Amino acid sequence: MKHRVALLGIVVEDMSSAARMNEILSDYGKYIIGRMGIPYRERGVSIISIVLDAPDNIISSLSGKIGMLPGVSAKTVYSKVFTDNQEE
Numbered sequence: 001m002k003h004r005v006a007l008l009g010i011v012v013e014d015m016s017s018a019a020r021m022n023e024i025l026s027d028y029g030k031y032i033i034g035r036m037g038i039p040y041r042e043r044g045v046s047i048i049s050i051v052l053d054a055p056d057n058i059i060s061s062l063s064g065k066i067g068m069l070p071g072v073s074a075k076t077v078y079s080k081v082f083t084d085n086q087e088e
Helices: 015-027 056-067
Strands: 002-012 032-040 045-054 072-084
Touching: 002 015, 002 056, 015 045, 015 056, 045 056, 056 072
Parallel strands: none
Antiparallel strands: 002 045, 002 072, 032 045
């Protein structure tokens, strides 16, 4: 299956959604290359970047599930290069 590298940017404004968000990210863990989180305490938000190597449908599914959580915004930037993943 063709994979792409993508960056999922997440802004969490409602910290009560953090536990569910982490559960969702864990479900997609095999596609996550890296993750960086920055708590911006002065503004009461957390900014998280997730780098993925996954098929388009997996990336879209993860972004959609995260973006539907209350108080959470998510946007995805896709690479233009497709790669073959031999593991699937």
